[in-house]
Amino acid sequence: MIKKxxxxxxxxxxxxxxxxxxxxxxxNVDNFDRGVLLSHLAxxxxxxxxxxxxxxxxxxxxxxxxxxxxxxxxxxxAFRNSWLQAYKxxxxxxxxxIGKADELLYYFHMNVFPISVTKxxxxxxxxxxxxxxxxxxxxxxxxxxxxxLHGVAPTDMEILEKYTTSSxxxxxxAYITDILNKMSDxxxxxxxxxxxxxxxxxxxSTSNTxxxxxxxIVNDYVFYYExxxxxxxxxxxxxxxxxNPLPEKVExxxxxxxxxxLVLESLDVFxxxxxxxxxxxxxxxxxxxxxxxxxLDRDDISSAIINQLAVAKTQLNALNGNFxxxxxxxxxKMTQTYDELQKxxxxxxxxxxxxxxxNLDYEDGDGDG
Amino acid sequence: xxxxxxTSIEKYLKLKSKTATLAVFRFLFGLMMFLSIIRFWNKxxxxxxxxxxxFHFSYYGFEWAKPLGDFTYVxxxxxxxxxxxxxxxxxYRISIIIFFLSFTYIELMDKTTYLNHYYFISILxxxxxxxxxxxxxxxxxxxxxxxYSSIPKWTIxxxxxxxxxxxFHAGIAKLNSDWxxxxxxxxxxxxxKYDFPVIGENLLQQEWFHYAMSWGxxxxxxxxxxLLYYKKTRTLGFxxxxxxxLSTSFLFPSIGMFPFIMIVATLVFLDDNIHERLLNKVKxxxxxxxxxxxxxxxxxxxxxxxxxxxxxxxxxxxxxILPWRYVLYPDELFWTEEGYKxxxxxxxxxxxxxxxxxxxxxxxxxxxxxxxxxxLSRFQEKQMSCQPSAILEYAHYLGNHFKSQxxxxxxxxxxxxxxxxxxxxSRFIDPKVDLYKVxxxxxxxxxIIPFSSEIKIKGI
Numbered sequence: 141m142i143k144k145x146x147x148x149x150x151x152x153x154x155x156x157x158x159x160x161x162x163x164x165x166x167x168n169v170d171n172f173d174r175g176v177l178l179s180h181l182a183x184x185x186x187x188x189x190x191x192x193x194x195x196x197x198x199x200x201x202x203x204x205x206x207x208x209x210x211x212x213x214x215x216x217x218a219f220r221n222s223w224l225q226a227y228k229x230x231x232x233x234x235x236x237x238i239g240k241a242d243e244l245l246y247y248f249h250m251n252v253f254p255i256s257v258t259k260x261x262x263x264x265x266x267x268x269x270x271x272x273x274x275x276x277x278x279x280x281x282x283x284x285x286x287x288x289l290h291g292v293a294p295t296d297m298e299i300l301e302k303y304t305t306s307s308x309x310x311x312x313x314a315y316i317t318d319i320l321n322k323m324s325d326x327x328x329x330x331x332x333x334x335x336x337x338x339x340x341x342x343x344x345s346t347s348n349t350x351x352x353x354x355x356x357i358v359n360d361y362v363f364y365y366e367x368x369x370x371x372x373x374x375x376x377x378x379x380x381x382x383x384n385p386l387p388e389k390v391e392x393x394x395x396x397x398x399x400x401x402l403v404l405e406s407l408d409v410f411x412x413x414x415x416x417x418x419x420x421x422x423x424x425x426x427x428x429x430x431x432x433x434x435x436l437d438r439d440d441i442s443s444a445i446i447n448q449l450a451v452a453k454t455q456l457n458a459l460n461g462n463f464x465x466x467x468x469x470x471x472x473k474m475t476q477t478y479d480e481l482q483k484x485x486x487x488x489x490x491x492x493x494x495x496x497x498x499n500l501d502y503e504d505g506d507g508d509g
Numbered sequence: 510x511x512x513x514x515x516t517s518i519e520k521y522l523k524l525k526s527k528t529a530t531l532a533v534f535r536f537l538f539g540l541m542m543f544l545s546i547i548r549f550w551n552k553x554x555x556x557x558x559x560x561x562x563x564f565h566f567s568y569y570g571f572e573w574a575k576p577l578g579d580f581t582y583v584x585x586x587x588x589x590x591x592x593x594x595x596x597x598x599x600x601y602r603i604s605i606i607i608f609f610l611s612f613t614y615i616e617l618m619d620k621t622t623y624l625n626h627y628y629f630i631s632i633l634x635x636x637x638x639x640x641x642x643x644x645x646x647x648x649x650x651x652x653x654x655x656x657y658s659s660i661p662k663w664t665i666x667x668x669x670x671x672x673x674x675x676x677f678h679a680g681i682a683k684l685n686s687d688w689x690x691x692x693x694x695x696x697x698x699x700x701x702k703y704d705f706p707v708i709g710e711n712l713l714q715q716e717w718f719h720y721a722m723s724w725g726x727x728x729x730x731x732x733x734x735x736l737l738y739y740k741k742t743r744t745l746g747f748x749x750x751x752x753x754x755l756s757t758s759f760l761f762p763s764i765g766m767f768p769f770i771m772i773v774a775t776l777v778f779l780d781d782n783i784h785e786r787l788l789n790k791v792k793x794x795x796x797x798x799x800x801x802x803x804x805x806x807x808x809x810x811x812x813x814x815x816x817x818x819x820x821x822x823x824x825x826x827x828x829x830i831l832p833w834r835y836v837l838y839p840d841e842l843f844w845t846e847e848g849y850k851x852x853x854x855x856x857x858x859x860x861x862x863x864x865x866x867x868x869x870x871x872x873x874x875x876x877x878x879x880x881x882x883x884x885l886s887r888f889q890e891k892q893m894s895c896q897p898s899a900i901l902e903y904a905h906y907l908g909n910h911f912k913s914q915x916x917x918x919x920x921x922x923x924x925x926x927x928x929x930x931x932x933x934x935s936r937f938i939d940p941k942v943d944l945y946k947v948x949x950x951x952x953x954x955x956x957i958i959p960f961s962s963e964i965k966i967k968g969i
């Protein structure tokens with residue numbers, strides 16, 4: 141009996157190994173190098189993106205300084221223009237919430253919207269505010285600058301008065317300077333950290349554990365799409381999570397005209413990262429989530445994602461550039477856009493995450509499938 | 510003929526076995542349970558699983574079993590304490606009863622944590638209530654100043670039978686086309702262990718290896734009860750038990766204590782004499798056991814034998830039938846999960862789901878979506894998304910919640926998708942059905958969209 145069983149099991153193993161090793165030649169998934177994926181992400185996408193954004197950020201800061209020193213119409217226009225350029229470029233880095241960015245709560249100092257006007261105005265009236273305090277996350281960053289540039293008063297003339305003749309003019313200007321300093325300071329820290337060592341840590345952490353770079357970046361990437369892109373930019377203002385639409389919650393609410401531009405930028409970058417498109421000048425060793433899926437023999441998922449992102453983009457393109465108007469006039473188009481964005485969430489969160497089988501960034505109990 | 514059978518049953522019931530085997534089993538069982546409780550506590554899971562969430566998923570009919578606030582810690586404390594009592598054999602009968610009740614209550618508190626091996630421990634501890642596991646090597650025997658060298662053979666056989674049922678059904682459950690012909694879900698899981706030392710980058714990536722593991726696993730489960738039962742193959746059986754369970758433990762750390770519990774439990778198949786020699790060695794080193802009078806045979810005096818025979822007969826009949834209840838339901842078992850639990854289907858499916866709930870005002874048709882993280886832990890959300898009964902229960906919870914918030918004409922719909930064993934995701938629940946109006950029951954849930962993948966699942 142014992143001999144027979146051993147014989148049987150050995151035979152079974154032999155048969156199986158001979159039988160399927162013939163076909164495994166071309167379906168071998170071993171050839172996917174996650175280290176290459178990570179170094180491509182770091183060297184050719186993330187680091188160049190941060191470098192580019194740092195430039196835009198310092199442009200914005202100097203435009204702001206010029207405006208604060210000399211608040212006239214021309215400098216206001218220049219400041220607004222730099223703000224928009226930097227805001228658009230911010231969409232290229234917001235999703236990389238890892239390392240220093242995560243540690244310093246970078247995003248929370250850069251793009252929490254809607255802002256609390258009460259908080260800002262009270263801070264200015266009392267001269268007492270602290271942008272490092274988590275209570276002030278919704279009173280700084282691009283959305284607060286949006287308010288100072290476009291929303292603090294109805295007309296340009298009145299806006300300029302705030303910074304020239306109003307009794308609180310000095311504090312208004314100090315607040316702007318503080319926001320810019322905070323943003324630029326954090327940007328420098330995050331960007332430098334990538335160049336000074338974090339890149340190597342990031343690239344070498346290829347394992348499949350809750351804390352490895354690969355798992356964190358995949359999680360961050362999917363989270364970014366679901367929460368920051370789909371929900372914050374489209375879903376929440378369209379009212380899909382509330383009884384009524386909340387048009388005042390659109391991104392860049394005080395500017396009114398660029399919400400669509402920002403979300404399109406964000407969607408394009410999201411797709412570029414999926415496909416591994418270069419940001420920098422290098423051209424070798426391209427690797428991406430898309431290629432990872434293909435290596436796992438799941439072209440079906442990767443093409444479904446690409447297609448769905450394209451459908452969502454078409455839907456977005458059909459919207460009014462001014463989301464506030466769009467929601468007030470025809471919110472159905474807005475919720476339809478949300479629906480198309482949502483379909484990609486399904487593909488990312490169920491299909492892609494299942495294929496990668498990444499350990500999630502939490503451990504909550506045992507499982508036996 | 511009938512009388513023949515009855516006499517042969519009576520004969521069997523009179524067969525004797527060494528008490529040592531059951532005592533060793535009791536000691537190791539108590540110890541493993543104690544370690545499991547400590548591990549669970551130590552990981553902070555009492556907090557994250559039972560105390561932090563506002564809502565808990567219940568088993569149908571057991572909605573009354575809920576976490577007890579801070580007393581949940583007391584519950585775990587009691588469960589851990591009686592585990593130790595079981596190990597040392599102190600007030601064994603009452604300890605094992607309390608263990609069975611407290612452990613089962615813990616499992617009933619939230620369905621999210623369902624594991625086959627938790628259920629196994631519940632039913633095993635139920636069985637142990639009726640067995641004289643403290644007849645030797647126990648504080649009880651020291652206190653009574655007497656121990657027994659032999660006990661009825663059927664007491665030990667009943668544990669063996671339960672283990673055989675577990676393995677055999679686990680094996681049967683693997684006889685399906687996903688497991689055998691597509692090597693799913695191992696084909697998803699094993700390559701993702703690419704960071705595993707030595708074999709991660711090579712062996713675990715090979716397709717033939719996924720098939721070998723799938724077939725080997727099925728063969729292991731189906732044959733191991735027999736290999737362990739026959740003396741000639743027992744050594745091979747144990748080597749396989751060690752290799753199989755240790756490798757699953759290394760590869761799938763998330764199955765927790767299960768492999769070790771199974772390794773320890775299968776020791777019950779070892780020859781009586783081995784257990785006795787081992788126990789005598791240990792006992793000779795402990796002073797208190799020297800003054801105990803050894804009696805020959807423990808027989809059930811307090812409980813009538815016929816009562817025990819009928820309890821065990823019903824118990825095992827139930828264990829044989831329960832895993833097959835799925836045949837009463839239409840559609841694909843892995844998809845609907847109707848009759849999936851309590852059936853030893855271990856590591857059989859990789860399901861990922863996404864369920865977005867929509868609260869609609871039935872009159873105005875105004876609606877909004879729910880953010881699941883407002884109500885559920887991520888673990889709960891993950892488990893809920895691919896289990897229809899949990900989706901339904903959560904839908905009712907949401908309905909009640911928003912109704913109490915003053916929303917009118919509340920209807921609850923779900924937009925849900927599931928990807929099963931490497932198939933592309935597809936719609937899971939009928940989005941047009943108001944789940945708030947649907948009642949939970951044991952009948953087929955016709956609001957589950959039928960499994961429509963071209964890659965069918967065939968098998969038992």
